[in-house]
Amino acid sequence: MVIRIVLFASPASSNTPFLDVRSYVPPVQIGETMRGASVCRVLASKSKQATAGDYVCGFTGWTQYAVLREGAFEPSSNYPGLREPKDMLSVLGxxxxxxxxxxxxxxxxxxxxxxxxxxxxxxxxxxxxxxxxxxxxxxxxxxxxxxxxxxxxxxxxxxxxxxxxxxxxxxxxxxxxxxxxxxxxxxxxxxxxxxxxxxxxxxxxxxxxxxxxxxxxxxxxxxxxxxxxxxxxxxxxxxxxxDHIKDYGKARQELSQWVSEGKIKKTEHILPGGLQVAEQGLVDLYKGSNTGKLLVEVKNPKENPSKL
Amino acid sequence: MVIRIVLFASPASSNTPFLDVRSYVPPVQIGETMRGASVCRVLASKSKQATAGDYVCGFTGWTQYAVLREGAFEPSSNYPGLREPKDMLSVLGxxxxxxxxxxxxxxxxxxxxxxxxxxxxxxxxxxxxxxxxxxxxxxxxxxxxxxxxxxxxxxxxxxxxxxxxxxxxxxxxxxxxxxxxxxxxxxxxxxxxxxxxxxxxxxxxxxxxxxxxxxxxxxxxxxxxxxxxxxxxxxxxxxxxxDHIKDYGKARQELSQWVSEGKIKKTEHILPGGLQVAEQGLVDLYKGSNTGKLLVEVKNPKENPSKL
Structure with missing residues (x-):
């Protein structure tokens, strides 16, 4: 079991809407936590894949804290070429x-x-x-x-x-x-x-x-x-x-190499302000307000986690 | 040079219309012979691929007689499993x-x-x-x-x-x-x-x-x-x-084998009446009047060609 604090949350997939029936994922139900991937800093862990202080990526939904089981997250070691945690949601995400x-x-x-x-x-x-x-x-x-x-x-x-x-x-x-x-x-x-x-x-x-x-x-x-x-x-x-999980390794290797060679410029659009701006972020995503991957900064990653 | 008499003419491709611009074939111009493939009996030939009495298939257009150059027709020997000439326009066509x-x-x-x-x-x-x-x-x-x-x-x-x-x-x-x-x-x-x-x-x-x-x-x-x-x-x-000419040989081999085994029933819809019914045949094609390949019998294949 791993306890984390979410640092960045992705408001939504820019793919098919989650309310569609017979989509590739079931629709989000009223009252459920809104779906979204996030980058998290581990607060405490019983997992062999991550220890306190590590960064991981997982489908936590829109939340400040999450408890995830083994297999429900990816440790940063899965991301060759990772330079900073939020790469896990953008160019390597x-x-x-x-x-x-x-x-x-x-x-x-x-x-x-x-x-x-x-x-x-x-x-x-x-x-x-x-x-x-x-x-x-x-x-x-x-x-x-x-x-x-x-x-x-x-x-x-x-x-x-x-x-x-x-x-x-x-x-x-x-x-x-x-x-x-x-x-x-x-x-x-x-x-x-x-x-x-x-x-x-x-x-x-x-x-x-x-x-x-x-x-x-x-x-x-x-x-x-x-x-x-x-x-x-x-x-x-x-x-x-x-459908292409087997290609993730090769893809991340190439992407991170291209980033390091300056052939791909990382493009992120970060909304500060915590989870309370996520809802408006989703609305704005459909208006095309962002340039690059739209992320919500749930918590400043530089802040001391013990302060929370 | 080969001289033929057309026995069956196909009113039109049931694919993209010939009047479309930037189609895979140029549009038929006003005054031109309407496009169509036909099965023909050779009346006289200087070709090495066919002699008088042979059956060939070519893009003659809607016509009773055609003069075709070498390469502009396919001899019946290209059609493995051919049982009767009109197979060249339907199941093997x-x-x-x-x-x-x-x-x-x-x-x-x-x-x-x-x-x-x-x-x-x-x-x-x-x-x-x-x-x-x-x-x-x-x-x-x-x-x-x-x-x-x-x-x-x-x-x-x-x-x-x-x-x-x-x-x-x-x-x-x-x-x-x-x-x-x-x-x-x-x-x-x-x-x-x-x-x-x-x-x-x-x-x-x-x-x-x-x-x-x-x-x-x-x-x-x-x-x-x-x-x-x-x-x-x-x-x-x-x-x-x-685009798939290189596959024609294999396709015709399989198709003719399936026909001979009774796994494919040939489906043709023959309009008798000569070229004068071809125009109405084309109109009817778009109405869905036919079951199977719509062919116009330009000339009864059993009739003696010397009578023409």
Whole structure:
């Protein structure tokens, strides 16, 4: 048995909403602790995998303290290349792994190919785009503000970044994909997915990772260009990171190496203020307020745990 | 140079319409001969691959006579297991090959899995469903009339066949897929594709072959359940038979063996009446008038060619 204090909590998966029926996880019930992964400092432990003072990562939910059984957490030793505890939730965590699995195993971008990433400033998209760059692709990011687009190009090395809220976005998008799209990493669904279908090249790979534009829609929009899947021989592959646990080791090794070589810039967006800001953080996640992995700082990690 | 008389003409591919821009084939221009494959009897030949009296298959378009260069036709010797000339257009032709490629290379049905085929009474669907049965799957066909459904079950061995025009089709479809869908072979798109997304099992394979319900729609319908691709980790793969020429030999060998063993019943729907019925045949194809591969008998193959 391990007792921990939560340092950072991830407000929610940016994947499928937890209220969906027949989703890959059961919905969160009214009255239950909201689901979320966190990085924790161990206060006391009977586990062989962690001792007091260690950092671990686990699905604690939104909480300040958690008691977890053996097997319900990952010790920091599972994270090769870990530099600081919160890497366990961002670049080496679920969203970084999601980017790696989707881009490496499904997208498979080749040098010179055109890769489009939507939700490109998000926790997953920002890593996915950088992985495509490492593979020599030309990367076009789509995000929701001029500021995010600036960061994608200037800090993260995207070739082009487009703000989908711009009035001339559609024309700019065509101009940015003159040789059509080889790989589309979809985090948003909806109209942008539909545009990418229209611009898909023969044998394009569509990495279906998320559809945040549709999660809260009562009448989700289907892509009217779906027939392109046939005419362009598109492979559209959905995936969930949990299905690929056997690849986590290799993925974390590559990701941490890329971080250490400066090829991947870590992108986190930390909300200070403790658990009381988590709820608003979740609301803001759907508004696209964050650039990079959105984390709530439940407790300052530098603070002496004995003070608690 | 080879001179032939066309015996059977295929009114059109049941795949993507030929008027689409940026399709896998250029659109047919006004005034051009309508595109179509045919089986022909050679009248005279300078080719080493065929002599007078032989049967060949080629993309002649809708015509009674054609002059074709070497390489623009396939001699009957390319078709292992050929029993009669029109097999070259049906079970061993493009639609049979399409069924084989889609089901064998993308669908990969396993024993006990549930396979759904739409357009199941069509040239491709009827073969696709039978291939799934050969692989030990439970096969549910969807077609557009009670008569077609009866044939699918009684003659072709489908486990269940449902008429999508029935008022209680949706309920029947749910009842027919109690363990959800492992493989969906899509020939129709639209609302049926959307229903199959809602009934997809984890890791389902969606073989995207055709979308005939949407071809002539000014406002094609997108599947609002597209998010299932993610939550159910669906692989949705479009394909065009021409990309798989290297597999034709193996496919024809298997198909002809299955036909000879009685495991695949050939399904053809022949319109007599010569080329003048071809235009109406094409119109009727989109109405679903045919069961099996729709062929126009341009000339009775038993008639003496010297009489022409």
């Amino acid at each position: 679920m969203t970084g792994l999601t980017a790696w699995i989707g881009m490496t195993k499904i997208g498979e971008p080749k040098a010179g190919e055109t890769v489009v990433v939507s939700g490109a400033a998000g926790a997953t998209g920002s890593i996915a785009g950088q992985i495509a760059k490492i593979n020599g692709a030309r990367v076009v990011g789509i995000a929701g503000s001029a500021d995010k687009c600036k960061r994608l190009v200037e800090e993260l090395g995207f070739d082009v970044a487009l703000n989908y809220k711009d009035a001339d976005f559609k024309e700019k998008f065509k101009e940015a994909t003159p040789k059509y799209i080889d790989v589309y990493f979809d985090n948003v669904g909806g109209e942008i997915l539909n545009m990418c279908l229209a611009r898909a090249k023969e044998h394009a790979r569509f990495v279906m990772c998320g559809g945040i534009s549709q999660y809260n829609s009562a009448n989700p929009e289907g892509p009217s260009n779906i027939s392109r899947v046939i005419s362009m021989r598109i492979k559209m592959q959905g995936f969930i990171v949990f | 493009m639609t049979g090959l399409t069924a084989w490629i889609g089901m064998t290379k993308i669908g990969e049905p396993k024993a006990g899995e549930t396979v759904v085929v739409s357009g199941a009474a069509g040239a491709t669907g009827s073969i696709a469903g039978q291939i799934a049965k050969i692989n030990g799957a439970r096969v549910v066909g969807i077609a557009g009339s009670a008569d077609k459904c009866k044939r699918l079950v009684e003659e072709l061995g489908f486990d269940v066949a449902l008429n999508y025009k029935d008022a209680d089709f949706k309920e029947k479809f749910k009842e027919a897929t109690p363990k959800y869908i492992d493989v969906y072979f899509d020939n129709v798109g639209g609302e049926i594709l959307n229903m199959c997304l809602a009934r997809a099992k984890e890791h389902a394979r969606f073989v995207m072959c055709g979308g005939i319900s949407q071809y002539n729609s000014a406002n094609p319908e997108g599947p609002s359940n597209i998010s299932r691709v993610i939550s159910m980790r669906i692989k949705m793969q479009g394909f065009i038979v021409f």
